[in-house]
Amino acid sequence: MTDIIPFARLMQGNEAIAEGALAAGARFFAGYPITPSTEIAEILAKKLPLVGGKFIQMEDELSSMAAVIGASLTGSKSMTATSGPGFSLKQENLGFAVLTEVPCVVVNVQRFGASTGIPTATAQGDIMQARWGTHGDHPMIALCPSSVQESFTLTIQAFNLSERFRTPVILLSEEITGHSRERVILPDPSKIEIINRKKPAAGIEKYLPYKPDADGIPPMANFGEGYRYHVTGLTHDQSGSPTTDAEKASFLTNRLHDKIMDHLDEITMTESFMTEDADVIVIAYGAVARAAKGAVRKARDMGIKAGLFRPITIWPFPAKETASMCAQAGSIIVPELNLGQLIGEVEKVAGKENRIIGINRVTGGMIRPDEILDAIKSEVRVKKHAK
């Protein structure tokens, strides 16, 4: 047995991800060391064998992603963890998992910069890589934790969504959250909701691995259960056989997209803080949202009607919810630890009358609450002038 988990524990963000994975039922991890994600691999190397699970350090990130998919095909809940340079290498087989509909979780603890950058500094530079890093049209689910507590709960959510929708799910953490230590409340394991992949109905004559149910998601048989089906990264028909048929190609591409977009109510998670009457709304995600919340509180103390809207699910982008924020407030402030990535999604849904202001930091450090507060205050001044 593993150690008895106390109710509350001081934990590092990366440790919370590893514990979340175990709590979600993960039994396979393949990875390649990279700062600032390595602790996840180290902890799982120790803990997986204790629950009869498997850990392997592969020769690189390409093979880690491949091994995770192979393991998941046998029925093991599987995960890998990496950071920017490794995330680039995962992209090839991440796309394979999307097209072949193999559930798995990919953690990216973001670090600073293009290329090798600053391995030990924080950033939010992989927002677009998470969405469009692998080639071709494809859906993607990505979740952004703001705290150590959320690193735990969202890892469980990531597994649940991946099993429910037969798709890889990206957990997009950041160096600062991954390496922070905070108190985490661990729920009673029996109270944690666990979702498992839908299995083919018993006694079916001929299993069609890619024939969707009404919800757009095909039931999934595991390798070794006697179904003997074909899985390929080539565009395929419902039997799994390669096809170049125009109609079938279009059907598959659209179905993969729709199975996610038709279930946004199950996927989209957001937090709204004091937005109901807000004139200025900060839209922030991940660690930056914590600084933003501090700024909003201070603004409220000063009598400014400010609010915070936090996408927790960043892909698919919560467009409808963001649009209603834009309809509520004239000014929208989007602080990000990049040169402006998610702000483009906000601009897509904003009205003509909205003022969208980015605060962008690319120093490897955080955005401070007072910087966001200054931006809120100057928006109030702009409004006064306008009147």
Add this chain to the structure above:
Amino acid sequence: MQNSVEKYLRMDKLPHIWCPGCGNGIVLGAMVRAFTKINCNQNNTVIVSGIGCSSRAAGYMDFDTLHTTHGRALAFATGIKLAKPELKVFVIMGDGDAASIGGNHLIHAARRNIDLTAIIFNNHIYGMTGGQYSPLTPLDSMATTAPYNTIERNFDLAELAKAAGATYVARSTTYHATMLTNLIVAGATHKGFSLIEAVTACPVSYGRRNKMGSGYDMMIWQKEHAVPVQKARNLTPKEMQGKFAVGELYKAEAPEYTEVYDLLIKKAQGIPKEG
């Protein structure tokens, strides 16, 4: 009555996509014959392949089959085998697939001595993309990307696998199809990482450009250039120049990865060793 090899084929997916004269069908034939010999259980056997003409073979076989990305087949197979060691796993790769883009995965799978049976369809060329040189294209051959002939030396895949830690290494050709079947049987029953190189003809993307004639002529070439390993051991490097050994090239015993992992689990859990 069903032919015993047909049981292992997805007859509804045939005919295959390969060109007339292509040797891939002979290698596929050797594989299914090997399956009948070992009385292979289709329900707990997985066939994994990479990308290339040869890797399409997986789709014609009636098992759980996984057609992966170019070069990565062994990495996918490693995940399958480690997660569920009771599965028997065969891995099909082309020469470019295994030795170029997947070269790193090949040496590491061999080093781990994980129980996978790798079958390399060596046609000395990138067949599927129309005849570019691979790391197994013989020196001074013509390829679309070597219009002045190749200047890169080629790997000896068997030597590479052996040096990396494979515990069963063999080579045969489509001309020596019965030997190929027998070597696949031996590789499949060997515990640990086994590699069987099957020299096969690609008349369309390799033979034609190198004036080797038809698929038939290329099999005659195989017959004339293959030397049984026992005989090859008594020949000098000079006498072996341009020739290659066929048969069981190397066999050794070493701990198998997933079995060692099971011991690791017991150790981690504090379960004392038996005996």
